[in-house]
Amino acid sequence: MSGFKLSSTPLELLCWCCCLLTLSGIIHGTGVKVLVKEGSDAILPCSLDKQNIKQNITAAFFDWTKAAAKDQKEVFFYNAGVRYDNGKAGQSEQFKGRVSHFQDQLKHGNASVIITNTKKTDGGNYTCAFPLLQPPRTFSIQLVVELLFxxxxxxxxxxxxxxxxxxxxxxxxxxxxxxxxxxxxxxxxxxxxxxxxxxxxxxxxxxxxxxxxxxxxxxxxxxxxxxxxxxxxxxxxxxxxxxxxxxHISEKVCEDSSPIGWLALGVFIVLAVQAVLDFKSFTWCNI
Structure with a gap:
């Protein structure tokens, strides 16, 4: 690297950057933040039309995923009419029956989806990917679910x-x-x-x-x-x-209420009475 000399002009560097982005195959759309109340529906936007790409995606392929701690979760899949809710397997359990798209908007390049009855666990970072476009494109969306008690x-x-x-x-x-x-x-x-x-x-x-x-x-x-x-x-x-x-818990005077306990108490009383009578008899005889 000692003989390397940077001689490119700023315009040439910009061209090189554009070429690298194109060759990399991924162009990240501007991050969008969606804020909803818990229990309401959330629309996650993803549109090629807003990127000045006039394209009918009715027969295209796009995939929605959500970032997770260990792996990503499959949110919504579309491939020329094939979806998770009509024969395609692999959708994460969390989103089954709760995610849909806008069929009539596909011809305008709109791949947005709607999540119904949002929960706190739905919050996080989502991506909408078009892996087969040239170049492929991925859009980032952050969903924030405000808790409602x-x-x-x-x-x-x-x-x-x-x-x-x-x-x-x-x-x-x-x-x-x-x-x-x-x-x-x-x-x-x-x-x-x-x-x-x-x-x-x-x-x-x-x-x-x-x-x-x-x-x-x-x-x-x-x-x-x-x-x-x-x-x-x-x-x-x-x-x-x-x-x-x-x-307040009442305290029992006598904890042992079994028949044996009562028998023992009766014997004690009889012996006590007998002792008193014997004592009186003994005292009377010695007077």
Whole structure:
């Protein structure tokens, strides 16, 4: 490299750059950011017409993918009318039945797709690729899904509301408590604590997904009087909320209520009475 001398003019360098881009076969479109509310539909734009390429892509091939941690996810595939929803296999489970395109816009070079009922997990970086064009083209789109939380009445709020705590069942020496969370998204961690903030062992949480949110119920059986707290924490958004309940547990005077216990108590009473009578008899005889 010691004998290398850069003698090209700026115009020549620009020409070389254009040639390299053409030979590389990939031209990245300007990154587009799409912002939607959770639960709404998102249109991801991808159009050759906006790149001044007047081309009917009805018989063309393009592929939508989403970047993932280990690999990419297949979002939508189109090849001259063949799609994921009409015979083509390989679409990621996350997008099955939720992605469609604009058939009547293909003749204008529009390969945009629409994702229905967006979820937090849909957010991320997408690419729309035309690998068979000359040169091939890839467009980048970023989807941002804003979280929308729902309270128990179905209305919107800024975060998951306080959990609902209730006593499901109770006896003289125990109580069964339930902590119920509705429509939480992202999925929270739920736990029971005592009055000192110590985590208590509870039953396995019952969770179900509904409309992009999670319904969770966590039960615990307590045997001591005191205040108990159900804590709901969403680490992803740094949100924490809790509800308290005070439980009174009766203390038994006699723990042993078995027949043997009662028999032992009866024998003790008889012996005690007999001892008193014997003592009185002994005292009377010595007067």
């Amino acid at each position: 729902k309270d128990r009445s179905g209305g919107s709020s800024v975060a998951t509301p306080k959990p609902f705590v209730t006593t499901l069942d109770a006896a003289e020496d125990w109580a069964l408590l339930e902590c119920e969370v509705r429509g939480a998204s992202p999925k929270p961690d739920v736990e029971w604590q005592d009055g000192d903030g110590n985590t208590l062992p509870a039953e396995e949480a019952q969770a179900s997904e509904r409309g992009g949110g999670y319904d969770i119920a966590l039960n615990i059986t307590v045997t001591k009087t005191g205040r108990y707290r159900c804590v709901v924490e969403q680490e992803d958004i740094k949100h924490r909320v809790s509800s308290d309940v005070f439980v």
